[in-house]
Amino acid sequence: MNHPEQQDPVTEGRDELAGSRRTFFKRVTGAAVAFIGMGLAIPLVGYLVSPAFKRRDQTWVEVGDVADLPVGEPKQLDYLQAVQDGWLTTKLHKAVWAVQQADGQVTVFSPLCTHLGCGYRWDDPDKRFTCPCHGSVYDLAGKVLGGPAPRRLDVLPSKVEHGKLFVIYKEFKAGLPNSVEL
């Protein structure tokens, strides 16, 4: 040791490391901490948020035979859809309204009222859809006839292959003047 005994023994070493050497060790520590911090933070944040950026897979699901749909009258079609919820696969019961128009075109409506998302019904004597919650009324084409509904019924993508009707189930935000998918 260069320094005599009267030095405070604990700070003796610190004096030796004065100036650039001391700064060097500080920088080494800082760099190591920064590398480890970034090396952990980036993957962990990605890991944390990654499900938020995942869109649900939307697949065509067969819901029934077109031949079973009466022309000009809606029919509620029930079916089971496999839904992937994280690592869990569940079968969900879904029901959509399908209408076969006179020209053979099929329109499929989301079963939820555009006002607040209640399930509406077909009022056969009056030939119109009515929502039991707040009294929204739609015609066979989905157009609003009355009540608080802000927009027409939401139409689901549908197609017909070999006489079978396929749809993609979607949900839309309630209460908006335009259809916005959830």
Added chain:
Amino acid sequence: MASKVYEWLDSRLKLKTVERTLLDEPIPGGASWIYVFGSATLFLFLLQAITGMFLALYYAPTPDHAYDSVTFIENEIAFGPFVRGLHHWGASGMVVAIGLHMLQVFLYGAYKPPRELLWMVGVVLFLITLGFAFTGYLLPWDQNAYWATQIGINMVGTVPVIGDLAVRVLRGGETLGALTLSRFFAVHVLFLPATIAVLILLHLFILRCVGPAGPWRGGAERRKSGESEEPSYGLVERRLRISEPFYPRQVSMDAVVMLAIFACLSLLALTVSFPLTDKADPSDTTFVPIPEWYFLFYYQLLKYVHGPLEPLATWILPALFFLGLLFWPFLDRNPARHPAARPAALAAGTGFLLLVFVLLGISLRDLHAVPRTDPAVARGKALYVQFGCAGCHRIHGEGGAVGPDLSYVGDTRPDRDWHLRHFRDPQAVSPGSFMPKFPLTDRQIGDVTGYMLSLKRPT
């Protein structure tokens, strides 16, 4: 700005005093690379804690979903394999770091008075780490996890009197199932972390009370040999005489080692995959589980001890070993710290390490020969069927007799490389052979080779 906030906080919380207490800890004999293992272990523990918390975001501790949730982390989550890899390799790293830390303390005689308690708390920390390893191994709920845990629990059952009860308590009932998984999970993520956190603080508190041991020969002794007129100092005084504060040099060494560890673990996590085996199937008793490498030496030891001597290996030896380890500072009464002055202790330590590494070596060698239910073998078997190999080859009486009988090809031709080359180009290694060159990918060649090597005489 930051310094102003610090000043404000300091005027209320006396942060500078805390900072000085933490950073100015005297390192007797000065900073050294040999002192990094304790910090390395602490770093690995923190890394395990962090990655563990993140794994828990997606993990589900039920037999129905555990396997699927781990597969989900592996396949669907960004950086999922990386985070799981860090946790997996970090566990191994922690065992290595503790091993080196204990080795250094042992070699330096740093467990001797007044540091007996420091050592004893350290041994308990080591046991808790093994508890983490044991409980964590079950959580993925694959075949290996299930059957390895089954064996581990059954070993507890060989302890007389309390064995049966202990097994039931561990399993949470008669069988290894839903209750076992949930209690292993709870112990792994709640009970053990709480316990280890308290004991780590105790370990550090005792360290600050008794101080680090420093080099073999204290500063005063060293000086005395150089300048004989120097007086002899008391223990604490001697520690303070030639010492250096913990910050900044020792801290920078610790930080560099932590970075190196992090780099190694990241590299392992990114490059070496450790796929799950099949989902745990309690009815499939043919599965041969393989323990983690740090339990392999013990796994090997169990193979040599049978019959009435079995309890010796399953609990008597481990119990004696850990009791001996715990009370080692009181068993080793030799006051000298220099290794040269402690031949008995050094011989005991070396003997133990030799035994461990020889058993580990034998076990690793045997593992390559032991047929185990490997998913690759099953895939290889499927390829064998798919490509109609049985048209020419016969296995246990089934198939054609045009090509060689493959019933025991794993015994007659155990060379993996030969099979790999042979599948790529049969004529290259076996001139004149009329086996066709099948359009196989490298992975398929590996699988079908795995199947070939698994065809052995029952031992």
